[in-house]
Amino acid sequence: xxxxxxxxxxxxxxxxxxxxxxxxxVKRGEKVAIxxxxxAGKTTLFRAISGFLPIRSGxxxxxxxxxxxxRGKRLRTLRQNIGMISQRHDLVDRLRVYENVMAGALGRWSxxxxxxxxxxPLKSELEEAEQALDKVGLARKLLARTxxxxxxxxxxxxxxxxxxxxxxxxxxxxxxASLDPVLSGQILDLLCGLAHDNGFTxxxxxxxPELAYEYxxxxxxxxxxxxxxxxxxxxxAPALHLGVGA
Amino acid sequence: MMHPWESFISQLRQWLPPEHSxxxxxxxxxxxxxxxxxxxxxxxxxxxxxxxxxxxxxxxLPGFRALYALLTSFRALPxxxxxxxxxxxxxxxxxxxxxxxxxxxTAAVGKIFADLFASAERAPVEALQSTGANRIMVALYGLLxxxxxxxxxxxxxxxxSAIRASVVVGFVGAGGLGTELVGSLNQFKYHExxxxxxxxxxxxxxxxxxxxxxxxxxxxxxLLVVFGAAAAFANRPHIFYVRHALTTFAAMWPPKLxxxxxxxxxxxxxxxLAMAFGGTLLAIVCALPLGVAAARNISPSFVSFPIRRFLExxxxxxxxxxxxxxxxxxxxGPSMGVLALGLHSIGTLGKLYAESLENVPPEPVMxxxxxxxSRISITSFGLLPLAFGPVAIQSLFRLExxxxxxxxxxxxxxxxxxxxxxxxxxxxFYHPMVAYIIITWALIMIADRVSGRLRSRWGIVxxxx
Numbered sequence: 001x002x003x004x005x006x007x008x009x010x011x012x013x014x015x016x017x018x019x020x021x022x023x024x025x026v027k028r029g030e031k032v033a034i035x036x037x038x039x040a041g042k043t044t045l046f047r048a049i050s051g052f053l054p055i056r057s058g059x060x061x062x063x064x065x066x067x068x069x070x071r072g073k074r075l076r077t078l079r080q081n082i083g084m085i086s087q088r089h090d091l092v093d094r095l096r097v098y099e100n101v102m103a104g105a106l107g108r109w110s111x112x113x114x115x116x117x118x119x120x121p122l123k124s125e126l127e128e129a130e131q132a133l134d135k136v137g138l139a140r141k142l143l144a145r146t147x148x149x150x151x152x153x154x155x156x157x158x159x160x161x162x163x164x165x166x167x168x169x170x171x172x173x174x175x176x177a178s179l180d181p182v183l184s185g186q187i188l189d190l191l192c193g194l195a196h197d198n199g200f201t202x203x204x205x206x207x208x209p210e211l212a213y214e215y216x217x218x219x220x221x222x223x224x225x226x227x228x229x230x231x232x233x234x235x236x237a238p239a240l241h242l243g244v245g246a
Numbered sequence: 247m248m249h250p251w252e253s254f255i256s257q258l259r260q261w262l263p264p265e266h267s268x269x270x271x272x273x274x275x276x277x278x279x280x281x282x283x284x285x286x287x288x289x290x291x292x293x294x295x296x297x298x299x300x301x302x303x304x305x306x307l308p309g310f311r312a313l314y315a316l317l318t319s320f321r322a323l324p325x326x327x328x329x330x331x332x333x334x335x336x337x338x339x340x341x342x343x344x345x346x347x348x349x350x351x352t353a354a355v356g357k358i359f360a361d362l363f364a365s366a367e368r369a370p371v372e373a374l375q376s377t378g379a380n381r382i383m384v385a386l387y388g389l390l391x392x393x394x395x396x397x398x399x400x401x402x403x404x405x406x407s408a409i410r411a412s413v414v415v416g417f418v419g420a421g422g423l424g425t426e427l428v429g430s431l432n433q434f435k436y437h438e439x440x441x442x443x444x445x446x447x448x449x450x451x452x453x454x455x456x457x458x459x460x461x462x463x464x465x466x467x468x469l470l471v472v473f474g475a476a477a478a479f480a481n482r483p484h485i486f487y488v489r490h491a492l493t494t495f496a497a498m499w500p501p502k503l504x505x506x507x508x509x510x511x512x513x514x515x516x517x518x519l520a521m522a523f524g525g526t527l528l529a530i531v532c533a534l535p536l537g538v539a540a541a542r543n544i545s546p547s548f549v550s551f552p553i554r555r556f557l558e559x560x561x562x563x564x565x566x567x568x569x570x571x572x573x574x575x576x577x578x579g580p581s582m583g584v585l586a587l588g589l590h591s592i593g594t595l596g597k598l599y600a601e602s603l604e605n606v607p608p609e610p611v612m613x614x615x616x617x618x619x620s621r622i623s624i625t626s627f628g629l630l631p632l633a634f635g636p637v638a639i640q641s642l643f644r645l646e647x648x649x650x651x652x653x654x655x656x657x658x659x660x661x662x663x664x665x666x667x668x669x670x671x672x673x674x675f676y677h678p679m680v681a682y683i684i685i686t687w688a689l690i691m692i693a694d695r696v697s698g699r700l701r702s703r704w705g706i707v708x709x710x711x
Contacts, residue, residue, distance in 0.1 A: 083376070106377050
C-alpha cells in the first residue's frame with residue numbers, strides 16, 4: 001500500500017535534511033505506530049507522503065502511484081486516497097460541524113457542488129455527515145458550531161471528516177498529543193476500530209510507547225530522521241493503559 | 247502690532263460659531279447624501295472586486311504574484327490623483343468620485359484581503375488540501391470562513407476611510423461635501439465650513455457605530471449592498487468620453503519636464519519627504535501619551551473617554567481638510583503640510599496605540615501586578631515594551647500612508663510634488679503632469695517597499711514574503 005524507499009526530505013530547498021535515506025513498507029490494512037521524540041521527523045514523513053514537502057531523493061509510492069514531483073490535479077487525486085488528522089487545531093471554527101465533516105468529500109466534488117453545499121446542503125448529504133459523526137459518537141453535534149467543541153470532540157470530528165473522505169491510508173499525526181489519558185485511549189480505540197471495520201491502513205505517530213504497543217500491529221521508532229527499530233509487539237500492556245473502563 | 251495670540255483668536259472668530267441657520271443646515275442634506283452615495287457605491291464595487299482579487303491571490307491561482315504586484319503598484323497612486331485623471335475621462339460629478347475611489351479601494355482592499363488570506367491558520371488549510379480539494383474549494387471552505395471577522399473589521403475600517411476620501415475627491419469636482427466645502431472656503435465663508443466639518447465628524451462617528459454593529463450582525467452588510475448598488479446605478483456615468491479621454495491621455499505622453507522644472511525636482515521631493523516624515527514624527531510624539539491616556543486598561547474612564555472622543559475628532563477630519571483649515575489660519579507651505587498630516591495622524595495613531603496597549607496579553611502584566619508594582623511601573627515595564635511591536639508597525643504604516651497624503655496636501659498649498667502636479671493640471675501642462683504622477687508613484691512605491699522590508703523583518707506576514 002505504502003512504500004518509502006531511501007527517502008531524503010528537507011523542510012525547504014536550502015535546509016538540512018530532516019529525513020535521511022529512510023525506507024519502509026506498509027501493507028494494506030496494517031495499523032502502524034510511529035514513535036519518537038519531537039524533531040524525530042514524524043510530521044515531516046507524513047507531509048512528504050501527502051505531497052506537502054518535496055522529496056530530495058528516493059521515492060514514495062501510495063497504492064502504486066509515485067508521489068515524487070506530483071502537482072495539480074494528479075496530486076489532488078492522490079490526496080483523495082490519503083486522509084490526514086493533525087495534532088494541531090485543523091478544523092475551520094467558523095463552519096458548522098457538518099460542513100467540516102463533509103469537507104472530506106471536497107476531493108470528489110466539483111467546485112459548483114462545493115459552493116452549492118455551503119448555501120443549500122441536501123438531506124442526503126446531511127445524512128452522510130450524520131452517519132460519519134455517529135461512528136465517532138457525535139451525531140448529536142451535527143448542527144453545532146465547531147468553535148463550541150471540546151478538544152476530544154474536535155479530534156472526533158476530524159476523524160469523521162477522514163471517514164467521509166474514504167481514504168486508503170489514514171495518517172494520524174499525534175492525534176492524542178493534547179488529550180488526557182482517558183480520552184487518548186478512547187480516540188485510539190476509535191481509530192483502530194474504524195481502520196479495522198473500513199479496511200484502511202492506519203499510520204499513527206505517537207509520543208507514548210505504552211499506547212503504541214497496546215493498540216498497534218507494528219511499532220516503528222524514529223530518532224533524528226532515521227528509523228531506529230521496526231518491531232511487531234510481542235505483548236500488549238493493559239496495565240499501563242488508563243483508557244476506557246479504567 | 248497684533249500679538250500672535252490675539253491674531254489666532256481673531257482668526258478663530260471667523261470660524262466660530264458654525265453656521266446654524268435651519269435653511270443652511272437643511273440645504274446640506276443633498277451634498278451629504280451625495281458623499282454617502284460616493285462612499286457606498288465605490289466601496290461596494292471595491293469590496294466585491296477586492297474580495298475576488300484577494301481570494302484569487304490567497305488561493306494562489308496562476309498569475310497571483312503578478313496580480314499582487316499590480317495591486318501594490320496601483321495602490322501607490324493617491325486617490326486625489328486618480329480623481330484628477332477621472333475628471334479628464336468622464337467629466338465632473340459623483341460618477342468621477344465613484345470611479346476614482348472604486349479603483350483606489352479595489353487595489354487597497356484586494357491587497358489587504360490577500361494579506362489576510364496569506365496569514366490564515368495553516369493547519370485547517372492544509373487539512374482541506376489533504377482531502378484533495380482544489381484551490382477554489384480551499385478558499386471557500388477555509389480562507390473565507392477563517393478570516394471572516396478580520397475581513398469585516400478591515401472592510402469597516404476601509405469604509406470609514408472611504409467616507410473621508412469621498413469628501414476629498416469632491417475638491418476636484420466630484421460633488422458632495424468636498425465640492426461644497428471648497429466653495430465655502432473660496433468665498434471665505436468659514437462659518438459654513440465649520441458646520442460642514444462638524445457634520446463630517448458626526449458622519450464618521452455614525453459610520454463607526456454602523457461598522458461596530460455590522461461586526462456583530464454581519465447580515466447588516468446587505469444594507470451597504472442595497473444602498474451602494476442603488477447609488478452606483480443612480481450615478482452611473484451617462485456619457486463616457488472614450489475618444490476624448492483616449493486623445494487626452496495620448497496627448498499627455500511622453501512625460502516631460504522642462505529644464506527649470508527638472509532643476510527644482512530635488513527641492514520638491516525634499517519638501518514632500520519633509521512633510522511625510524515631519525507629520526509622522528509629530529504624530530508619534532503626541533500620540534504616545536494620548537494613546538496611553540486613551541487605553542481603557544491603563545487610564546480611568548473619566549480620562550480615557552474624553553481622550554478617545556478627542557482622537558476620533560482629529561481622525562474624522564481628513565488631512566486635506568486640516569490643510570484647508572490651516573490655510574484659513576494663514577499657515578501654508580510645508581509647515582502646513584506637516585501640521586495637517588500630523589493632526590490627522592495623531593487621531594489615527596492615538597487610537598491604534600491605545601488598542602495595541604489594550605490587546606497586550608494579560609499574563610505578563612498580571613505577573614508584574616502580582617509583585618505589587620504601581621500602575622506607572624506596570625505601564626513602563628510591562629505594557630509599553632509588550633506593545634512595542636504593533637506600535638512600531640502602525641507607525642511605519644502611517645509613514646507609508648503619509649507619503650501619499652503629503653502629495654495630496656501639496657495640491658492645496660503645502661507645496662512639494664503635489665503642488666507642482668496640481669499646478670500642471672490646472673494649466674493643462676499634461677507632459678509635466680504625467681511626469682509628476684510617475685515620480686509620485688515611484689516615491690510611494692519606494693516607501694512601501696522599504697516599509698514592507700522592515701515589517702517582514704518584524705514578523706508581519708505578507709503575500710510576497
